Amino acid sequence: MHSRLSRTLTCIMALALGAAALSAISNRYFAAAAETENTDTADLIRSKRVRELAQSKGISTADSLVLLRNEAETNGPKLYEKNCADCHRYTDSSGKVYGADASSAPDLTGLGSPQWIAGWFDRKKIVSPAYFGNTAFKDGSMVDFVRGTLPDLLKELAEEDAAYKTALDDLVACLAAEARLDRPRKADADEESVDGIAEHTLFLLEDLTCTECHRFYHLGDLGDGPDLTAYLSRDWLTGIIKDPADKRFYGSSNDGMPAHHKSADDCLMTEQEIETLVDWLRGTWRKDPPPQRSEGEG
Numbered sequence: 178m179h180s181r182l183s184r185t186l187t188c189i190m191a192l193a194l195g196a197a198a199l200s201a202i203s204n205r206y207f208a209a210a211a212e213t214e215n216t217d218t219a220d221l222i223r224s225k226r227v228r229e230l231a232q233s234k235g236i237s238t239a240d241s242l243v244l245l246r247n248e249a250e251t252n253g254p255k256l257y258e259k260n261c262a263d264c265h266r267y268t269d270s271s272g273k274v275y276g277a278d279a280s281s282a283p284d285l286t287g288l289g290s291p292q293w294i295a296g297w298f299d300r301k302k303i304v305s306p307a308y309f310g311n312t313a314f315k316d317g318s319m320v321d322f323v324r325g326t327l328p329d330l331l332k333e334l335a336e337e338d339a340a341y342k343t344a345l346d347d348l349v350a351c352l353a354a355e356a357r358l359d360r361p362r363k364a365d366a367d368e369e370s371v372d373g374i375a376e377h378t379l380f381l382l383e384d385l386t387c388t389e390c391h392r393f394y395h396l397g398d399l400g401d402g403p404d405l406t407a408y409l410s411r412d413w414l415t416g417i418i419k420d421p422a423d424k425r426f427y428g429s430s431n432d433g434m435p436a437h438h439k440s441a442d443d444c445l446m447t448e449q450e451i452e453t454l455v456d457w458l459r460g461t462w463r464k465d466p467p468p469q470r471s472e473g474e475g
Contacts, residue, residue, distance in 0.1 A: 253457020256450055260437065261285075266307075270460075281311045282434070288458050289356035289409040295349045300324045313432040318390065319402065326386075334384060341384075348385060351378050356409035356459075399424050414455045418446075 257267060257275055266276035268286040284307040287293040296302040303323050309315045327345075334341035379396060382388050382405070388397030393405045404425045407413045417426045420436040427434075438444040438451055446454070 249453050249456035249461070252450075252453050256446070256454040257457065260446060260454070264434070267458075279311070280306060282432075283308050283312070285458060289353065291349050291353045294352050294356070294409075295345075298323055298327065298345055298349070300328070322386075322390075330385065344381065344385060347378075347381055348387070351381065352405065352408050355405065355407050355413075358407050358410035358412070400428055403427060411452075411455055411459060411461070414458065415451055418451050418455065419448075 254269070254273075254275070261267070262276040264276070264280060264282040266274065266278070266280040266284045266286070268274050296308055297319075300323055302308055303320055304310050304315055309317070309320060314320065331341070331344055334344055379394070382391075382393045383396055387393065387405065390402040391397055391405045392399050403417070404413075416423065419438040421427050421434040422429070422431040422436060435445060436443075437446045438448060
């Protein structure tokens with residue numbers, strides 16, 4: 178009997194010691210986690226950006242921490258590295274490069290700038306890794322047009338009317354203006370609903386045969402090439418990141434770019450994350466314009 182009682186007491190003591198040990202481990206784990214969280218929070222509070230946000234917006238430090246979670250300057254680079262850098266190369270305003278040298282999709286440095294847009298109409302640049310060089314579109318109709326049809330077409334138009342001597346520059350300026358839009362414009366906008374678009378601009382895209390493959394407001398049809406209505410604007414970029422295979426963009430010709438937000442239940446990124454990423458790419462969070470590719474870069 179004494180032996181049975183002794184064994185029982187021994188078991189009880191072992192269980193008690195085990196529970197105490199587990200409790201101690203658990204306490205140390207949560208204490209370490211809390212210490213890390215407090216350290217991270219303290220670092221954020223001390224950060225220059227949090228103070229800038231609080232001062233510029235007239236809000237508390239606590240509120241600026243909440244704002245910081247969705248701020249483009251802070252979270253844009255993280256979102257880009259996680260979702261875009263495997264395919265797209267990008268150089269930010271400080272010169273930091275995101276993505277590998279041998280990117281499989283266009284370089285997004287200077288996205289939406291006249292210099293970046295002009296590269297699409299350069300017979301050498303369009304087939305370079307900075308544009309379509311490492312994509313399935315390298316042998317597509319756009320490359321054929323730029324390297325074959327466009328030079329002759331520009332020459333013919335300029336001979337017919339001197340106003341077309343600057344046709345290519347005018348086209349680039351037109352598309353760059355679309356990229357700077359802050360308000361969305363509908364892909365199905367008809368002639369009566371289009372405002373702020375000069376008539377000669379509409380004719381320009383027709384005369385350069387852009388609307389044979391692309392829609393631009395009420396001109397052309399969706400389905401062949403990306404819609405040029407509000408091209409590269411905040412609304413346009415948000416849309417193509419959400420679903421590049423939508424008929425407004427690449428449709429069935431989409432070259433491997435994943436849909437990042439088809440729905441709330443089928444997404445790689447939240448809508449807020451996509452908007453944050455777009456604001457970072459467009460440089461709308463800072464006063465200076467986004468970096469632009471130099472003339473010598475291909």
